[in-house]
Amino acid sequence: DTGVTQSPTHLIKTRGQQVTLRCSPISGHKSVSWYQQVLGQGPQFIFQYYEKEERGRGNFPDRFSARQFPNYSSELNVNALLLGDSALYLCASSSRGSYGYTFGSGTRLTVV
Amino acid sequence: QQQVKQSPQSLIVQKGGISIINCAYENTAFDYFPWYQQFPGKGPALLIAIRPDVSEKKEGRFTISFNKSAKQFSLHIMDSQPGDSATYFCAAVNTDKLIFGTGTRLQVFP
Numbered sequence: 001d002t003g004v005t006q007s008p009t010h011l012i013k014t015r016g017q018q019v020t021l022r023c024s025p026i027s028g029h030k031s032v033s034w035y036q037q038v039l040g041q042g043p044q045f046i047f048q049y050y051e052k053e054e055r056g057r058g059n060f061p062d063r064f065s066a067r068q069f070p071n072y073s074s075e076l077n078v079n080a081l082l083l084g085d086s087a088l089y090l091c092a093s094s095s096r097g098s099y100g101y102t103f104g105s106g107t108r109l110t111v112v
Numbered sequence: 113q114q115q116v117k118q119s120p121q122s123l124i125v126q127k128g129g130i131s132i133i134n135c136a137y138e139n140t141a142f143d144y145f146p147w148y149q150q151f152p153g154k155g156p157a158l159l160i161a162i163r164p165d166v167s168e169k170k171e172g173r174f175t176i177s178f179n180k181s182a183k184q185f186s187l188h189i190m191d192s193q194p195g196d197s198a199t200y201f202c203a204a205v206n207t208d209k210l211i212f213g214t215g216t217r218l219q220v221f222p
Binding site: 004031033035040041042043044045048050055056058090092094099100101102103104105106 | 158
């Protein structure tokens with residue numbers, strides 16, 4: 001069991017660019033959630049996917065989108081990057097009906 | 113808007129002492145209350161969790177106390193160690209979504 005894997009670990013982008021972040025859940029986990037953690041704050045819920053369907057969406061603009069693949073891995077896309085999008089993006093996986101969310105180490109996104 | 117309020121923002125404790133972190137919530141629809149520990153450069157890791165029909169849960173040096181009528185819950189770390197130095201987040205779960213508190217930075221000095 002390798003845990004939740006996120007890539008890349010660090011990323012620097014320019015304002016207006018687009019970024020794709022990737023997440024591989026723990027083997028057997030079919031639910032993947034994305035969170036944004038701004039420095040000094042708690043993580044904020046962005047999306048949850050289960051069986052390739054969106055099951056929840058947080059209060060984020062439409063510039064944020066995500067999808068889940070048949071192997072349960074997931075991608076988070078952010079378009080038209082703003083300076084305020086600079087944050088640690090966390091992916092968490094869980095099995096259905098379980099509250100045991102396991103987080104990856106995150107992707108540190110810096111927008112300049 | 114669903115919120116979880118956490119205090120204190122930072123905490124300094126001497127080795128062997130008791131660390132206490134408090135949280136309060138507003139939404140009665142929450143059905144699970146976990147605590148997460150986060151080290152710099154890492155994602156949050158589940159420490160201990162409690163359901164609202166239980167008033168206390170203990171795992172090793174970590175204890176959650178839960179007061180449903182007051183909508184408050186707290187984390188007690190007994191015999192605090194320097195290795196416990198980290199940021200702690202309380203959270204509440206509603207329809208598979210985690211609502212996090214603002215975090216408490218704990219520093220344990222030898």
